Amino acid sequence: MERIVKFGTTIRNNWKKSVVGVIALYYGAATVKEKYEINILMRAACKEAVRYGDSLIPMERNPTLVTVILNPVANKRKAKKDFEKYCEPLLHLAGLQVEVVQTASEGNAKELVESLKGTEAIIVAGGDGTLSETVTGLLRRNDDANQFPLGILPLGRTNDFGNSLFPGGDGVEKVKQLIEACMAIIEGNTVWKDAMKIEPIPEEDEVPSRPIYALTSLEWGAFRDTMAKKDKYWFTGSLREYAAFLFNGYKESLTWNCSGVIKYTPPCAGCSNCVQKKPEVKRKWRFFVPTTEAAQQNDISKLENPECAISQEFCFKTCDFKIQPYKIQNQLPALGIMLGRGSYSYTEFVSEGWDRIKKKGSEPNVITARTVELIPNQPTQEVMIEIDKEEFEVKPVKITLLPRIVKFFCKSKLNTI
Template identity: 30%
Template sequence: KAGNLFEKNAAPILHLSGLDVTVVKTDYEGQAKKLLELMENTDLIIIAGGDGTVQEVITGLLRRADEAVFSKTPIGFIPLGKTCTLSHTLYPESTNQVQLITNATLAILKGETVQLDVLQIKGEKEQPVFAVTGLRWGSYRDAGVKVSKYWYLGPLKTKAAHFFSTFKEWPQKRQGALMYLGPTERPPEEPEEKSSRPPLYVRIYRRLRLYWSSPPKEIPQEVAPEDWEELKLSTIELTIATRNRQLDLTRTEDFMDICIEADAVSKGQFVNRGSQKMRDPHTCPEGSQCIQASRCILQLPEGTEGSFGIDNEEHEAMPVEVKLLPRKLRFFCDPSMRGPMLRAAV
């Protein structure tokens, strides 16, 4: 279905624009990640899919040896998957999927871009995984992934999934420890300047001077100790999220939002909040502990089972370090979306 939507609604616009487009269809999970790790230079990347495809592409891109240069390639996103969280940031809301696909494709051609934060999530032995939305660990996430099993209940399937999950041990607590560093000051954005290449005689003179001059003495610099905060966790759900869903281009600090929800929740509250969480997974209910951090380490007790949801994709739960990469990737967006980003409240 996704392939047909792309061929009928996005591909004709891209080809009529005069772009030289190479379409690569993925056949299995993880293929997009491998393709991006091996891809040669390109003027732009277009992702046509959902949250899972976005995560695979940015993970493959940022694992490259030349990621510092390759990550400057602008990225277009055409929402085709079941969950397309990023579309809420980049494009106006639309209940018509064909219109949303068309608007997204036209936004790529208009050329307006916005820089998005990325989370680097690294286990002790695993290669890092990258996310543009965030990480969830808890009972709401676990119940949410089972909603489709109750399809035969129609509009009651969400409440059913959360209700039946309360039959397990209650209350359902996630325990561990969290260490974190506070927000960092956002440096001013510097415009990219393309400097002209100096004449040949200047380049020769510089090389000779560098060759004959003595190496500069390295002056050791004192590194300020990092001010880590630490707290014990006992929560029904932990969320670590970027600010991309509430993008504010005027803010002066870089940070990710950490929400530690209270573990004392009644079964009725759990079922009602579960429905809210399906609409906005990163909502932070009243009574939760909210932290702004630039980096954090999540430590789990030995033998912890279960899964994380990273950009709505399932990953084994394990101790991880989560690091914010501010303004790491540039995505095409609808020009109408930049106004609210500039007027957003800090």
């Protein structure tokens, strides 16, 4: 009997080793194939970058200086390695003079951009947080720095805005995304994008704080809180987002009560009340100089729209609140105020959360506006809102849409200018 048990144990151990060996062989082969595909992609991209550099930049002219704002700790400290491996060589081969400035702490990108001089373009190598800080520093300046393009290299863990310009993925698809982002900078295709100006509303004796600027969204509520906890469930691998909803749907620590008052003005195509004309700045590089009618600002500062300044007000209570740039059907730029349901059962919350992960969530109610004053009720505990994936304390704020305020490098198939 003992011999039979030992024989069975030996067979089981050998079977385990065989399975492990097959799995290791499969993933090893997959890795070799992935590396080969990446090498082919990079070789073709390098040739294309050299071709653009030779054809667009005269030998007698000094190389164009571009400044890269690199967040070295983005994506678990992988951002710097990926930038040096997949992005920096292409920029150099295209004949650009690349100056890399690494951020040292949270908020450092704003300071770097506010004091930046002598550059012809800024390239953000990081995620949504680094991009938001860079845009904030850019738009806080009193000069016309926002007239030259901003490049995005989506190297962070969250790249919602970067993914909207350059669809990405993992592995080979991620490298394709970075190559497309670099080639957009080299080729010089640009597009104007809207931004949100977010100003804290000061109390009577309080000194006003400087505004911050966002490109994607302001979020508040239980769904935002749950997604912020997903990294706690790292042990579930790619299922961490699903696990976050599963294990947090019953917790009182989530923000189930988002309530307060909203004052808003309606969307406006532009009038003397909301548009301030800015001069176009010409740069030496070909894509810094507007060449089409779309790049020329229409003089609408003399137009009048009486409804633009009419304010409406309502009270709200929900567990899911979001404001983001929004396009109405007639393409009129606006802010979209999205209010979810007032309450969810545990099952409903988990089901809705999983559907959102799959991009199948229910359509929220949307109120369109040009400006929004958000006056929240005083929370009983510490509550955070999320602006472009960065957390801030909940306070009264005024949010203003700035249409077509920042110029970004983009793929040529977009509506470029």
